[in-house]
Every structure is written in structure tokens, then in C-alpha cells.
Amino acid sequence: MDNWKDYKKVFWILAAPGTFWLLLFFVIPLAFLFIMSFGGKAIVNGEVSITDYAYFTGFENYLRSVEPLYLQIMWKSIWISALATILCLVTAYPIAFGICFAPARWKPILLLLVVLPFWINLLIRTYALIAVFRTQGYVNLTLSVVGLGPYEMLYNDFAVIFGLVYVYMPFMVLPLYATIERLDKSFLEASLDLGATQFTTFKNVTIPLTMPGIITGVILVFIPCLGSFLTPALLGGANAIMIGNVIERQFKAANDWPFGAAISFMLMFATFAALMIRAFVAKRSAGVDV
Amino acid sequence: MVATLKPGQGPLDYASRLWLKILFGVIYVMLYIPIITLIAFSFNTDKRGVVWRGFTLDNYVKAWNNDALIEAMTNSLMIAFIATIFATVIGAMVALMLWRFKFPFKGSYEAFMGLPIVIPEICMGVALLLFFNFSGMMTAVIAMPWPLNLANIIIAHIAFCFPFVTVVVRSRLVGFNRQLEEASKDLGATEWQTFWNVIVPFMMPGLIAGALLAFTLSLDDFVITFFTSGPETVTFPVKVYSLVRRGVSPEINAASTVLIAITVVATIIAMKLQAPEKSGH
């Protein structure tokens, strides 16, 4: 690797466009959002203005965001995301495990089949779920043949969780597959040989040794779940809204941008907290990374 | 725990375990049933799309004749096309810079480049909404003729696509053998000739894979576009969103099927290019 000082011109030419773009169209907008999060509706001629904003009105937006109503939504977003992440983990683990132990010629195909839906438009996949689960959907149609239903399966928390699992599963399978594939199978053999059953081997050896992949997968699924907007908007009912929907509402229907900005930052803080937990755990389990 | 093993089947021979096969079957079916039914019912004659009544291409014709849908699709493709070009060039330049040079605060700079990847999309969306509004770009750009009125969306798409291109291209560059470069210079080529004749061809699979990734990401994006588009500049996902809120229709199925076909083809090309046997070590 060369020192940048030896090729200053080349260095700047290569660095400039990307840095400029990210500063202008990412950092500055986020700065706008940050400033806005402390703002409020301006008072013009003694009346609350609809179009103008005051720069700094204190921390009231943040204080509002921790009011029970919003705290409850935040909390709900967290547990819906957590539940979806856990469900993702328990379905993705056997899948990743199975792919690793599948015959070599099947591996790429099985892996491609898991990853492919990830490339298909999120909106289309969510729409496809609606078509399957709505009252006149195929699931209810099938149930009606055996004389059951129709059940309302959409527009509730269950639908949101199922949708999130469906949509983010590939994010979980890939890191799990990568770590299980790298895992030296003789660790599992040694455990069995030493008298452990398949189950104890899984618990005492496989899980601890694939922990880095589990953590990565959990973070990769949890973060987008927490910030999701589309899935709860389409699959969730009035009660199934998540933090993303609250933000959207502030910027569209409610037109309370400063408050929306404050909640956006709350969401970002939560995201960074999750990332930091991951970095922390990764550091602690660094010796385990095999 | 099985008390005995089967002949010729070791204890780690999970692939031949029935329960795992069944589980695989169930999960794969769950993953694909929604998509497959969506595609299948785009060919259905039944208007409500519930019962199979017969094969038809009517839905595709209807989608084709739906001006709003076509316009949204055209916008989407135009945005993805332009954003991909910019994102690929910018992303590749950053990748080259990160691969080639060491400089102070490099770790922080890399983390900074990764921010658009980790930050919740909706936060980026609303931040850009604010930015475009307060800088006056929202009103100014929307008033421009097509395709210039898509500029805001394109700018936003470049911003979240190029860091992904950087990641892909950089991972390709890591495999580059610097001796090739030295050999080229030893044979009398200038730095610039070496760059074009040795490094760029080596980067090419990474560039194409990165470009295809940027293209699908842009084509797929709903959240950021949702906040940065005006009433005249609707993209396909945004249009579908508004239609879906009103209900399910075979027309959407048809249009979605077309988009699925585009992305699946792009993905398979990208994967072929990234396959290890093509990396030319």
C-alpha cells in the first residue's frame, strides 16, 4: 500500500467525488435533520405557523418522543424486531446448517434459492404475502376447502412479524452459512467421540463456535427490522405500527417535521446501540472465531 | 438421539436425515409460494385473482396500456440507469483509493463510507427530504423537464448505492497481485497505461457485479424514493405502493413479474461474474 503523500494528485482525484457526494447528500442532510430535531413551529404574529420553523426550541421533541405513547411504540418496535430476529434465527440456522452438510453439487443451488428472494423487490415480496394471506387469499381458500375460516390473517402484529421474517431471512442465512462452513467439522466429531449426544454437541460446541455468525446475522436482521416502514405499513393494522411509521406520519400526514426528526434520531441511536453491542460481543468472542 | 446409525451413514451425515429434508422442503416452499403464486396469477383470467380461471396475457396488455404504470416503470429504469453509472464510477474510485493508499484516519473514513449502508433507510429518506426542501432543490428540480426532474431521486440513489459498489470492487481488488503491476511497469508501461491495461481489466468483474448491485438496489428502493419524489416523479415501487394500499389486482402481478424477471436475470449474471472460478487468480 502506498502512502497518500507520495501520490497526492491521484489520491485527491480518487477521493474527491465520493467524499463530496457523501458530505453533501448524506452528512449535510443528516445535519439538517439534527438541527430540525431541536426546532419547532415558528410563532409568526402570535400564531403558530404551518410553513415556518423555529431553529431551537429546546429538547421538547426528544422529551415528547419518550412520552408513554411513543415509548410504547418504540418498545413495541423493539420486541417485534426481536421476535422476528429470533424466528429468523431458528429457521435460518437449520437451513444454513443443512446447506453446509449437503452434497457439494447441491450447495450452490440451495444457497442461490435462499438468496434469490432477497434480490426481488421488497415491495413485490410484501405484496405477494398480502395476496397469499388476505381474506380471499390462497391460504384462506385452502382452509375453506376443509371447512375452516376465513380468518383475518393480515393487519395485525403476527402478519408484521411473519412479513419481517419472510423478507429478512436471507440476511440471517448468509452469515450463518459462512461461519458453519468454516467450522472445522472435527470439533463436532470430537464432541460425539467424547460421549456427547447430538444435542449436547450442538449446545456445547456448535452454537458457541458459530456465535460470531449468529451475532452478525442477528444484527443484520434486527437493524432493518427496527427501522422498517414498508412491512408494518402494508401488513400491519392500525395497532401494528412501528417506529418507522411514526416517522413517516410526522413527515407526511401530521406535518410535524421537528418531532419526526427527533424520532429519527432516536431510531438512529437505537441502531448504533445495537451495532455497539455487536462490536463489544465480537471483541469478547474474538478468541472463539475459528 | 438415534440409538443406531444406518450402514454407510456417519453421525454427521445430516444431509441424509429425513427431518432436515422435510424442514428444508417446508422452508423453501414457504419462501417461494408467495412469489410463485404472484407470477402464476399474473396469467390468470380471473379479475379478483383468487381462483384460477384460465391462462391469459391480458394482464400484461393492461399493464402495458396503463400509462401511469408505464411512466413509473420508465422513471424507475431511467433513475436506475443513471444512478448506476455514477455510483459505479464513484464507488470504484473510492475502492481504488482505499485499496491503494494508506492515510490518516483511514479507519474512520471507512466507517463513514459504511454509514449509508447501516443507517435506517427511513432516516436517510427524511434527511434528504429536509435537505431538498430547504435547499430549494425540491421545487426547482420538479419543475424541470423529464428526465431532469428525476435529479433529486437520482442524487439520493447514488448516495446510498455507491458505498455498496465500493465494498464489492474493493473485495475484488484485494485479490490483485501487485507483481502484475510491477511487471507491466518493468515492460515499459506508464502508470496510466498500467492502470488501463492491467488494473481495470482485473477490476472488471467487480465493476460489473457492483454495477448490477447498484442497479437492483436503485430499482428496488422504495423508502428513500418515497420521501424524495414529487407527485410527478413517481417510480414503480412508489406507484405499486399506492396501488397496493387500494387492493390487489392482476395488473400489479403482471408488472411485478416483469420486474422480478429483470432482477433475477441481473442477479444471476452478477453471481456468475463473482463466482471464484472466474476471478482469474
Place this chain on the structure above:
Amino acid sequence: MSEQIVSIRNVSRRYPGGVTAVDDVSLDIAQNEFFALLGPSGCGKTTLLRMISGLDTPTEGQIMIGGQDMALTPPNLRPTNMVFQSYAVFPHMTVEQNVGYGLKVTGVEASEIKRRTAEALEMVKLSHLAARKPDQMSGGQRQRVALARALVKRPKVLLLDEPLSALDAKLRDGMRLELTRLQETVGITFIIVTHDQDEALSMASRIAVMDKGAIQQIATPSELYEQPRTRFVADFIGKVNLIDAAVLGQKGGKVSCLAQGLGNMEVGCEKSTGDKATIAIRPEKLKISVSEPKGAGLVKTKGTIRDVAYYGDTSHIVADIGEGLDLSINVQNNSRTGGSGVERGQKVWVHFDPADALLLTE
């Protein structure tokens, strides 16, 4: 037969693709033996070992361990323990936890685990490293952990899969001695898999040589070296000169034959032979002299020295005896000056006692 601890009966391991890794193998291993499975890579020795451990299962045949057919018993229910080629020491556990693992998962009491673990670590001289994690240890130390971890279970049979292959040359010699010592102290049957003949010859009490999934010969190290039964075994164990020969006649325990480049000779052989055979003679059993050697019944031929390689204690010489035939000869360098006493291009006599040669019919 009661003292046979492992008894393998007509075991085969065939894969669905049509590959046969182990082909109709039968062998008995007695209590307290140090048994080696020796062969080139891909000969099926590791597969056989894994089938004894239960990590693989035969498609046909029986594997009796302690008098019970365990061919299809899962590994955790077998009285065998394995030292893996990669050692497979769990990286997320300390040395102590590693060694105690096999006891813990089988429900042994905590105090008992502690006592036996300490004992096992003492045995492999690792007591001072009990709290270490494997990533802070050398390859040799990790191997001792693997050994202690297997021995602490007090298995009837200890299986070792290429245990020395990952160690460097110096450590390997030390470990070889240590394994032999350990086997004598614990009195457990050891079965070792190796592709290194030196390892097998120096450690094992009996060796099974395998090739292409089948057993070529089972014998003690010296028998194997001096009485190889097949061309493969003779060639695989140590260096050997193999010379094609035509059988002329057979009477008593002697076969007279015409060996390529060497002329007529009589070699001892009990079995009846066809008309083609191979004469095998070890390099150290060949001798060189400048003048024609005298002595009744010596086989001798003229040759030209093609190459002399000096190895300190010995010199390895290649002599061309005509008809495109090269012989390898090892000479002891018995005096400080002069070395082997011959140089390249020199014309010499090569001779040997036919009693030192062996007639191979397979």
C-alpha cells in the same frame, strides 16, 4: 479369542458414487496392543479408523469392540476415543474444560471430573497450563491436551489419526517416544493411522499395511521389513531394489530363477510360484567392492557408479549394472576419511548373499 479387543469382520465401506474406500477388510487387534494402520493417502486407513470410532459406518461387515458388534453404534456410545489429526481441541474452552468435557457430558460428578482431569493433565505434563485457552498453546501442547482429553475417558481403545503429522520434525521424535511410554503406562490398546513408515515401524507392535482399501499384510515391524509378502509392501516399507525375474524351477524350499541383469540365482521361497516373480533386496544388503569378491554362492555383477550421495553416517550409491537397471546401495561410512571409498564413473563389483534377497510372487 477373548483377548481380542477389536475384531473387524469383512468390513467394506462403499460410497453411493461407486467408490470403495475400504474393501472387505478383516483384522483382529489384541488387548494392550500398539497397532498401526499404514498406507499411502487414500488407501482407506482413515476410513477404517473412523469406522472403529463410529464417525463413519460400514456398508457391510461387523466391527466387534470388546466382544460386541458396534458397527452401527453411534460414537458417543462406544468405548473408543480418538485423537484427531487437527487435534480438534475446543477453542472456546480452557485446557481443563477440554479435558473434562467428555466426563461432563456423560454425567460424571464434578469432584470426580476435577480429580480425573488433574490426573490426566499430570500424565501429559500439562498441569501448569490447565487454565490456558488453546490459542495460547503450541501444536505439541495442543496435542497433549487432545491425548489427555481422550485418555481421561479410560477408553478400551485409543484411536490416533496421524497424530504426529502436524508437528515439526524435532517434536515428532519426542512425541513418538512419549506415545510409546504412555501406551505402556496406561495399558490401553492404541490404534494409530499413519502414512509414515518410520512412525509405524518405531512405535507399533503390529502393523497392517493397506493399499486401495484392502489389507496387504499384517505383521510385526521386523517381519514387515524383512519378510514383505507383496511387491507393494516391500516397496512401501523402506527402500528396496525390485528386480524382475523368470522362475526356472523349484525344489525344496528354493526357487532357482533368472534375474534381470544379475543372472541365475537360488532364493528361498516356501510357496509355489508361477513363472514370473520379483527379487527384492534392500540397499543395505548390497555390497560394493573394487576387486571381484570371493565367496561361495554370492550373487555378483559388474557395474558403474552413477551417483554417490553423502548422508554423514551412510552414503547412498546408485550403480548401473547394465540392461538399463540401476541398483541402490547403502554403505556405512565407517572411517572418518574416505567416505564410501567410491566415486562417480568408477567400475565396481556389486554383490550380495542370496539369502538376503527375497522372492516376491504377488
